Amino acid sequence: MSKEISVEGILVGGYTDERAKSGLTVIVTEGDNVAGISQRGGSPATLNTDLLRPGHRQDQSVNAIVLTGRSVFGFRAVQGVVQELFNKKVGFKIANLRIPIVSAAAIYDLYENSILPTEEWGFKALESLSTEIPIGRYWAGKGGTVGKVGGLKYAKPGGQGYYELRKGNVKVGVIVVLNSVGNIYDESGKLIAGNEFTSVDENTLGTTLGVVITNAKLSNSDACRLASIVENGFSSVIRPYNLSLDGDTVFAIATNRVEVKFDELNAMAYEAARKAVVSVYSEGQ
Template identity: 35%
Template sequence: MTTGRRDLLTDVRGLLVGHHHVLDRDVTVATESDVGTGSATGCTVVLTTVGTTAAVDVRGGGPGTRETDLLDPSHSVQQVDAILLTGGSAYGLAAADGVMRWSEEHGRGVPMGRAGYVVPIVPGAVVFDLPVGDWAVRPTAEFGYLAADAAAEDFALGSVGAGTAARAGVLKGGVGSASVVIESGPAAGVTVSALMVCNPVGSVFDPSTGMLWGQGFVGSAPTPAEVAAAATLTDKDTSLNTTIGVVATDAPLTAAGCRRLAVAAHDGLARAVRPAHSPLDGDTIFALATAMATVPADDRANPMMAADLRLMDAVCRAVAPVVERAIVKAVLAASPVASIPTYREVFPSVFR
């Protein structure tokens, strides 16, 4: 496999990503004795091309989601118009209304009758970021509309969009993205990509060494003094968290194939965050297939099995490392917000 041209989710043709967030310089984190001040929250929208198949896999014990039941492969609707990833906990799901309004204005959605009416399909998931800043400031429908309107092939990583107030254990989290192109086999030429919002209760680094759990970054070893200092960092004031994301491919997968892709993607999350899928996280990953890549018919297909089994296997093998690397990039790209330390600040010698 080789890294995609941009190393972003949008290396899968037909996908666009947009952020919208608010972030005050004087934002603070709520404590047991005081409320947070300022604003720090946002959302991220993935716009799809027409005909994009989708599925989802929810592994965390405390998810906040919208339209995930609709994505069951046995249900009627097989395609989506957009995916919303948002801060604000369950309140942030209101941002989906703005994404629906934008989609309706652009004629996107399930056609309803002859009058040009459509119902946009916009599943979504949330992270819990309310203690950062004013509890009452959370994404609204306007956030979702503006994020959709800003969607493009190139987009920022780090403390932006849904990752604006994200925290990765004791460190600052954020948005990360990565992609690969499969070079050989039944999926030769197929792209697999991921966009992750990293906000887990678990740790993204090994406390005994300071090195990131996830692969994809090679740096110097932290000093013993840095490792000792990291051990003194106090845990955040809440155990309600979540890592959410979108994985995608241009392979022609069915809804059932997308479901298997979402399942496999969680392996990458579990490699980069420990523990993952806890009762206190709402870990949720959506999977998209745009079917814009041309793949040859499988002349080795077994008539007793799915016709795209070998293609699906190759794509699933690729997705976990991409998710793992997207989470690493989220942590490395994060910038300081509300005095939450970044990995770069805590372990500066890694970047010598």
């Protein structure tokens, strides 16, 4: 199943490598935007994220956000995205060049095999750009597993989810890639993926990645706060969350079309985050 992204100025693409049982998800922006980040996991695998934090260049736009499998080796595929955007003359103008502004984060999905990605993954992901995002074990979510609290042998399938809310003219959508140590619960607290354990296997890696997209007008500081609210939503249905070996990271992109009361936007993002996680199992399995 796939879902439609209706936030103006946002396209998505991806690639699934069936042999590697991995892939990547690319979110591409059309026009100026403001981006932010929340990074709470204890063991992040990220690329080019400092520019999205307060204290750097004000209200930075991004050209793309990439969520990838294969841990840090996935950044080779990200380079394919950067190269293709450069070829298309997309990016921040410096003299006669356009430098693509691309941030990325990776999940660890090397348990079944050690097949590494190439730049071709990134090229292929950009060939599929549209407003449709598949739900389930696709793209960056292909090799994701959850419920590894008691150890890898108890792992259940993870995947990619999306949910979007609209209130008046304001739109908020959340993309999630599930590869958590924690179990997955529905909004009533019922276990839907994982196993009930009282202790955590400290040798197991896990990461939840997310991108919150909105047409609201935000500053960089507000975009970072919005990404943090999405992490709050994730933590309400992924338990435990933000462990020392988790790489949990959420990006935010605001396309700056609509004025909004920030607290109302927060409430929408929190709810969309919860529903995005649940969508992996209610609509993608």
